Amino acid sequence: xxxxxxxxxxETDVLTLSRVTRxxxxxxxxxGVDLVVxxxxxxxxxxxxxxxxxxxxxxxxxxxxxxxGEIAIHGERIDGQPPHLRDIGFVFQNFALFPHLTxxxxxxxxxxxxxxAPITDDAEIRARAEAALELVGLAGFGHRGVGAISxxxxxxxxxxxxxxxxxxxxxLDEPLGALDANLRARMCxxxxxxxxxxxxxxLHVTGSETEALTMGDEVAVLAGGRIVQSDAPEMLFTAPRxxxxxxxxxxxxxxxxxxxxxxxxxxxxxxxxxxIDVSPPGAVPDGRPHLAAQYLTGEFNxxxxxxxxxxxxxxxxxxxxxxxTPRLPExxxxxxxxxxxxxxxxxxxHGAA
Amino acid sequence: xxxxxxxxxxxxxxxxxxxxxxxxxxxNRALALLSPGLIWMALFMVLPMCMVVYxxxxxxxxxxxxxxxxxxxxxxxxxxxxxxxxIGTTLRIWAIVLVATVAIGYPVALFIGLFVxxxxxxxxxxxxxxxxxxxxxxxxxxxxxxxxxxEGAINMILxxxxxxxxxxxxxxxxxxxxxxxxxxxxxxxxxxxxxxMLGRIEPSVIEAARDLGASFGTIFRRIILPLSLPGVMVGxxxxxxxxxxxxxxxxxxxxxxxxxxxxxxVSQVGSLKWAFAxxxxxxxxxxxxxVIALALRLVDLRKEM
Numbered sequence: 001x002x003x004x005x006x007x008x009x010x011e012t013d014v015l016t017l018s019r020v021t022r023x024x025x026x027x028x029x030x031x032g033v034d035l036v037v038x039x040x041x042x043x044x045x046x047x048x049x050x051x052x053x054x055x056x057x058x059x060x061x062x063x064x065x066x067x068x069g070e071i072a073i074h075g076e077r078i079d080g081q082p083p084h085l086r087d088i089g090f091v092f093q094n095f096a097l098f099p100h101l102t103x104x105x106x107x108x109x110x111x112x113x114x115x116x117a118p119i120t121d122d123a124e125i126r127a128r129a130e131a132a133l134e135l136v137g138l139a140g141f142g143h144r145g146v147g148a149i150s151x152x153x154x155x156x157x158x159x160x161x162x163x164x165x166x167x168x169x170x171x172l173d174e175p176l177g178a179l180d181a182n183l184r185a186r187m188c189x190x191x192x193x194x195x196x197x198x199x200x201x202x203l204h205v206t207g208s209e210t211e212a213l214t215m216g217d218e219v220a221v222l223a224g225g226r227i228v229q230s231d232a233p234e235m236l237f238t239a240p241r242x243x244x245x246x247x248x249x250x251x252x253x254x255x256x257x258x259x260x261x262x263x264x265x266x267x268x269x270x271x272x273x274x275x276i277d278v279s280p281p282g283a284v285p286d287g288r289p290h291l292a293a294q295y296l297t298g299e300f301n302x303x304x305x306x307x308x309x310x311x312x313x314x315x316x317x318x319x320x321x322x323x324x325t326p327r328l329p330e331x332x333x334x335x336x337x338x339x340x341x342x343x344x345x346x347x348x349x350h351g352a353a
Numbered sequence: 354x355x356x357x358x359x360x361x362x363x364x365x366x367x368x369x370x371x372x373x374x375x376x377x378x379x380x381n382r383a384l385a386l387l388s389p390g391l392i393w394m395a396l397f398m399v400l401p402m403c404m405v406v407y408x409x410x411x412x413x414x415x416x417x418x419x420x421x422x423x424x425x426x427x428x429x430x431x432x433x434x435x436x437x438x439x440i441g442t443t444l445r446i447w448a449i450v451l452v453a454t455v456a457i458g459y460p461v462a463l464f465i466g467l468f469v470x471x472x473x474x475x476x477x478x479x480x481x482x483x484x485x486x487x488x489x490x491x492x493x494x495x496x497x498x499x500x501x502x503x504e505g506a507i508n509m510i511l512x513x514x515x516x517x518x519x520x521x522x523x524x525x526x527x528x529x530x531x532x533x534x535x536x537x538x539x540x541x542x543x544x545x546x547x548x549x550m551l552g553r554i555e556p557s558v559i560e561a562a563r564d565l566g567a568s569f570g571t572i573f574r575r576i577i578l579p580l581s582l583p584g585v586m587v588g589x590x591x592x593x594x595x596x597x598x599x600x601x602x603x604x605x606x607x608x609x610x611x612x613x614x615x616x617x618x619v620s621q622v623g624s625l626k627w628a629f630a631x632x633x634x635x636x637x638x639x640x641x642x643x644v645i646a647l648a649l650r651l652v653d654l655r656k657e658m
Contacts, residue, residue, distance in 0.1 A: 063560050083563045090564040096557035100579050113575055114566025158561075165565060 044216030466551025526608025550584030
């Protein structure tokens with residue numbers, strides 16, 4: 001019953017943003033964002049806090065309007081339309097449940113009170129709300145007050161309340177941010193499963209690269225007010241197209257190419273944490289680009305260990321070592337080492353990042 | 354170096370556990386915090402209230418009361434159409450002022466609490482609402498005379514504009530002027546609590562309702578109004594308590610045409626009719642208690658605050 005209408009006449013993109021710009025006074029929060037969310041896709045939007053992720057969602061939902069650019073759903077422009085006529089689902093970070101209503105009344109709100117085509121048949125409303133609660137695993141919770149349920153359950157109510165209206169796309173604003181780690185992992189799986197059942201596109205905003213890579217069929221990186229890359233997770237992780245994208249993955253060392261002996265001399269180089277090897281000064285195998293750095297300290301994280309180095313220009317470099325396949329020598333704090341990597345492990349970026 | 358001792362300091366077996374000691378300390382502190390208020394209330398509220406009820410049964414002579422019990426004052430009060438009419442007038446004026454303060458105060462509170470999202474501006478606007486209170490009560494009331502009088506500002510303007518040819522007589526020294534005066538004075542006590550409740554509504558809750566397709570009218574009816582009702586109730590209790598006990602506005606703006614229970618008490622005390630004033634006082638207290646009880650029944654404040 002939740003099946004979204006199939007894409008119209010072979011059109012495969014639900015949401016299209018072109019050159020969307022939003023300014024607050026002298027601050028430019030979004031500077032010409034181009035983003036395409038395909039039909040039936042879990043899209044993750046990764047960005048640092050303050051990057052304008054929430055602003056982007058608010059523009060799509062219609063709580064704010066862009067200064068420039070166009071927002072379209074199935075090719076039909078929606079910017080300028082009032083939010084309650086846009087038919088877009090928004091799941092708030094703080095859930096934003098109606099505190100004076102029960103769980104069931106929260107879920108029924110949209111069906112009962114929407115301006116466009118409200119449902120008047122009480123039995124149908126109740127049946128659909130109950131089905132939505134069942135979908136999110138809260139069957140039988142309808143009579144409870146929203147103050148009497150846990151954080152994870154509130155998250156589910158917020159989701160059910162949005163999904164029951166069968167929106168054209170669901171926007172999730174850091175939906176897991178308010179949950180504890182255990183719950184977050186479980187909700188991740190469930191969100192994906194629910195979306196796959198409904199076949200509606202989700203646009204999930206997050207500041208956590210793990211969350212974005214785990215959840216997204218596609219991940220877009222928002223930095224400096226723009227989408228710097230939008231790709232499948234494996235593609236993005238292994239081949240970021242620019243330094244900004246690489247920086248957000250928290251897995252790449254980015255340093256000026258000039259630091260490195262035996263490599264290119266200009267632009268910036270990025271090497272993944274797990275693809276750098278360490279050896280005592282002067283013991284670098286032939287043919288591997290290398291740079292000198294001082295060992296600062298190590299951090300033990302369980303299955304992996306992270307070592308921190310400082311390069312000559314002050315850049316902080318990280319090296320990941322896996323407990324099962326250790327490849328680093330014994331390290332002394334304050335001592336100097338050579339860091340080296342395979343020539344094809346490095347990605348080189350030109351121009352400003 | 355001294356070795357660290359792992360033994361707990363020995364204690365007599367009979368001594369109370371730390372938890373019991375802590376509980377006793379908390380109890381003592383609560384008692385210490387409560388007692389000034391309790392003593393004050395007992396001495397200056399409960400005791401005088403009992404005294405008023407007692408005095409209402411005393412025997413009234415022309416200039417004094419004697420503590421010989423009689424129901425004469427009660428019979429006179431309940432048998433007189435003048436005094437029963439005063440109860441009616443008090444209740445009517447209370448109801449109208451209550452409705453007027455809600456009707457005028459709610460939109461103001463809606464604006465300050467919901468549409469002004471800047472806390473500083475919010476505070477500034479609330480302070481602006483209390484600016485009239487920087488003058489004395491009497492000045493605020495009497496200031497209505499040059500506004501509402503036959504030669505007053507409103508009549509002058511209406512006549513100059515040619516809307517009326519004779520001054521409107523009902524504006525001043527009438528029930529109307531009492532209603533205007535009271536509404537103006539007590540409106541702010543309605544605005545405050547409603548603003549507070551509206552300010553506590555998460556903006557995202559309203560946005561969520563909007564996102565679910567509800568128009569502003571629906572959101573107001575289904576979300577904003579229910580969430581602000583406790584504020585309306587608290588405001589209603591404030592306004593009710595003050596309006597029901599009012600006498601000064603009626604005394605200075607009604608031209609003695611409006612007699613509230615408060616005015617009766619004042620005039621009876623003025624003529625040393627203590628027993629009779631006590632009867633009116635008891636009646637007024639019963640009415641106020643009933644109104645508050647009713648208001649508290651309508652909204653469960655404990656749940657909402």
